[in-house]
Amino acid sequence: MIQMTLIQIDNYGPWTVTPNPRNESDLQILQAELFADVQRQIAMKKGLVFYTRFDNMLAVTNGLNEEDHMRIQRSIRNRYPITISMGVGTAKTPYEAQKIATEVLQKNGGAQSEDRTEILAIDSLVKPEDSFVQMAHIDINGITESLTDIIPAFDTNFLVNKAQHYLMTKLIEKGALLFFIGGDNFMSPCNELTTKDLMEIIEEIDEEIDIPLKAGVGRSDNAEDAAYMADLGLEEIRERNNEELVYVLEKTN
Secondary structure, three states: OEEEEEEEEOOHHHHHOOOOOOOHHHHHHHHHHHHHHHHHHHHOOOOEEEEOOOOEEEEEOOOOOHHHHHHHHHHHHHHOOOOEEEEEEEEOOHHHHHHHHHHHHHOOOOOOOOOOOOOEEEOOOOOHHHOOEEEEEEEEOOHHHHHHOOOOHHHHHHHHHHHHHHHHHHHHOOOOOOEEEEOOEEEEEOOOOOHHHHHHHHHHHHHHHOOOEEEEEEEEOOHHHHHHHHHHHHHHHHHOOOOOOEEEEEOOO
16 A cells, blocks of 8 residues: 655645735745755655645655654744645555545645645555555666757757656556656656556557656655665666666565
């Protein structure tokens, strides 16, 4: 079972224009600092946060309990001009877990409601004995030589976004999620996704849009270790000169 937490800034839209529209640079700085801050605190418990729209973030939080979530909320309230609400859900797949987390938070008021402040809505928490996280670290083969050092920077960015769109579309059908993590790299919480499924997706994208991919897959009882094992799997592929396009590593206690 995987545990997902939706982190949502309370009443953020109205706040950004009250009493007057705030400087865009200040808003971007606040969002970036908030993401880094929440990431740091959740990482202390071996969780992992992904930004979605910055005022919304999704985190894999296996190992975090109710008090851990409340502590983060208190910390943000004490140091920022805004507060955050959270919804927590668990399921066999990341997509279903985040759906549950979203629905349980939505039941406690809208994102721009003045009456909703620092809600912690928990549908369920993963028991330690049931905790399992599978992560895939996916990147584009040879992007530096084929794109970064040859074509304009924005064109490379466009192609990376194109790869993300195709990956996201195909992975979500399997109950997996996908997040951009910088460069030409993506991280996919993908419980229940088989190696065969992932290999087929990589092959389809290469055929459809001519963007070659490879993926390290990591498994553990928490997000941090699963992601690290996925990183090691990707390095194993590189060391083997891309003879394999998917490599799986599992951390055993």
